[in-house]
Amino acid sequence: AQSVTQPDIHITVSEGASLELRCNYSYGATPYLFWYVQSPGQGLQLLLKYFSGDTLVQGIKGFEAEFKRSQSSFNLRKPSVHWSDAAEYFCAVGDRAGGYNKLIFGAGTRLAVHP
């Protein structure tokens, strides 16, 4: 069955430090992969997505993610974290089974940023 694993429940980084959030997926075909961010009291905002082509994907707010098929991973990175990046981050895989596209979400990683 399709699934998404985010191994880190909580991550704390200092402002200005680099960030990597891990995501592993299990999917039988070429996956559609997404990263969303949810700030406190806010809805979900799409950071970036991967469908095909270049495995390094650039997103909004300075985020990027790299699709590695051999490792079934789609890790999210940012070279320098800002205090406003503190939020919950969700990795998701698009499930095309059944003729429609639904998202299967990971458990999320809560990011805290220290000044």
Next chain:
Amino acid sequence: SAVISQKPSRDICQRGTSLTIQCQVDSQVTMMFWYRQQPGQSLTLIATANQGSEATYESGFVIDKFPISRPNLTFSTLTVSNMSPEDSSIYLCSVVAREYLTYEQYFGPGTRLTVT
């Protein structure tokens, strides 16, 4: 892109009652989805609502508990019936907007439900 609004934004309800959540989209979309996010948890798909057909429910969710309407291409409702404290969650409406060779799923701001 798609802009989604939900009503109400939050509510506190007594157990045994029902609440209907409305989802309005600013453009016509074929597929709409309803998700639940329990406290401190990730999002779980409840059902897919396509206009002109019955909603398709995921495992663990049934129509009697979560009836859905989809009267047109811009609107849907989700009812949480006979509520219990376990139904306290954020309920999110979502739509798929197709772009050339890709698609994006947009989410509404959510309805925060507390059942006492």
